[in-house]
Amino acid sequence: MGEDDYPRGVEEWIENTTALDRVKGIAAGRQQPISVAEVAEEAFVSKNTARSHLERLTEYNILRAETRGGTTVYSANPRYTRFSAVEELLDEHDRAGLMELRSEIQERIEGWREEFDVEEREELCEAARKTEFSEETRGLINPYRQWGMEEHRLSLVNEALRSYEETNPTEPASA
Amino acid sequence: MAGGYDSGKQSHDDLRKIRQGLERHPMVASAEGIPPGGYEQVRAELDSNYIEGGSGSSSLTVSWFSGVAPGDRPEFSFHYVDDTQEVGLHHHPNEHVDGWGHVQKRHADDTSYRYVPYTFGSLEPERVVWEVLSFLNDQ
Numbered sequence: 001m002g003e004d005d006y007p008r009g010v011e012e013w014i015e016n017t018t019a020l021d022r023v024k025g026i027a028a029g030r031q032q033p034i035s036v037a038e039v040a041e042e043a044f045v046s047k048n049t050a051r052s053h054l055e056r057l058t059e060y061n062i063l064r065a066e067t068r069g070g071t072t073v074y075s076a077n078p079r080y081t082r083f084s085a086v087e088e089l090l091d092e093h094d095r096a097g098l099m100e101l102r103s104e105i106q107e108r109i110e111g112w113r114e115e116f117d118v119e120e121r122e123e124l125c126e127a128a129r130k131t132e133f134s135e136e137t138r139g140l141i142n143p144y145r146q147w148g149m150e151e152h153r154l155s156l157v158n159e160a161l162r163s164y165e166e167t168n169p170t171e172p173a174s175a
Numbered sequence: 176m177a178g179g180y181d182s183g184k185q186s187h188d189d190l191r192k193i194r195q196g197l198e199r200h201p202m203v204a205s206a207e208g209i210p211p212g213g214y215e216q217v218r219a220e221l222d223s224n225y226i227e228g229g230s231g232s233s234s235l236t237v238s239w240f241s242g243v244a245p246g247d248r249p250e251f252s253f254h255y256v257d258d259t260q261e262v263g264l265h266h267h268p269n270e271h272v273d274g275w276g277h278v279q280k281r282h283a284d285d286t287s288y289r290y291v292p293y294t295f296g297s298l299e300p301e302r303v304v305w306e307v308l309s310f311l312n313d314q
Contacts, residue, residue, distance in 0.1 A: 007296030009305035017199055025196060025301035029188035031180050032245050042299050081188055085212075088191070092212035101213055125243075138268065145240050148183030153213055156187075 010044055019045045023053040028062055029081055033073035082156070089160040095168070098161050105154045112143050121147040185241035189249070189300045190214040193237055196304035202312060209236075221255070225312050231258035235307075239300065248275065249298055253307040259283050262314060264307045266295060278310075 006014075013022065022043035027034055040050035054074050057063045064077045093101060116124060121144055128140040190208065194217045197206035202225045208214035217237040239251040250267035263279045271277060271290035279288040296306055 007302075007306070009296070009302070009307070009309035012200075012309055013302070013305040016201060021199065022301070025192065026299055029192050031185050031188075042297060042302060076188065085187070085191065088208075089212040101210060104210075105213075134268075141243065145182060145186070145243060148181070149186050149215070149240075150183070152181065152183040152187050153215075157213075 006044075014044055019043070019049050020053050020056075023050055024057060024062070027054060027057065027074050027076075029076045031075060031078075033066065033068065033075040035071055035073050039074070082159075085156050086160045086163060089156060090164060093160070095161070095164050098157055098164060102154065102157045102161065105150050105157065108150050109147060109154070112147050116140075116143070121151070180245045182241050182243050186239060187214050189239050189241055190217050190237070192300045193217050193239060193304055194219075196301040197235070197237075197308075200305065200308050202308050203235075221311075233257035235311075249300075250275075251303065253303070255311055261288075262311060263288075264293060264310060266298070 017025070023039055023045060026039050026042045036047055036051045036054060039045075039054060040047045043050060045053075054063060054065070058065045058074065061077050061080050063074045065072050065074050067073075089098065089101075112121070112124075113119060116127075118124060118127075124140045124144040124147070128137050128144065131137045131140065191214060194206045194208055194214075197203045197217065197219045202221050204220045204222055206217060206219040209216045209218050217239075219235045219237075221233045221235055234256055236254045236256075237251070239249060241247075241249050248266070252263055252265040252267070254263040255261065260282050261280065265277050265279065266275045268275060269277060269290075271279070271288075272292040274292055274294075276293040276295050278291045278293045280291075281288045295303060297303065
């Protein structure tokens, strides 16, 4: 492929990143497995380069590899992804900041419970399956997705708080 | 959750990747999750010298939702704002154009947006970052 044939943005991406950056950018953090050929195509590297970097990222425990139908596929190592997300929260916030973040997330989730008169977000998904009009469906699916993100964030913040309290045992424990 | 797939987790992880991708781009002065480490969105401060007609402080705000089920298309928006204009590259159901991808623009003194269909070359978060910034740089 010549430079003029690159899709928009790819030439700048190649100029400003290494092949390892691009392979990691495509493969890291994805729950759905991806093959060497797919990574090579998306990251604009050869299959050999993609395979070499994917193997290295697996050795570093950033990715995990499995064989499906005779083909090796790669996906995020969920323990690494979670660890790095919790570490980022601990870098950004002290205990008070984490408590504030937790409170904000809890308020949003409580707001959806009250607004839609449900206990769990799956009830929104169930209700969306029974709607007649697309607008009504989206009115339920959008908060369903946001609620899912908030539940994940809440679990990370709780883990960060536990970690903070383990490493700072003189501070009072959270309620 | 379908087959171990968690769309909330995937959306959060994609937003973290988008922040990392933005930090590598020469047009980006800084990028962070909003709230920091929390990732409801990602916000980047850009160098407006790269944008034709751009002036003053300029920022890019990114929202990203992975599909509810594995294989679903992501829904996202990249919204650029400076003192003179707003440019958004969006990918989600909408009533303005056929299809999901579109560009919406308005100058600071306009009351409404102009909408143009747009087809993204890839829906991988990192690829979309570089495509959007290339688009903004070419404006």
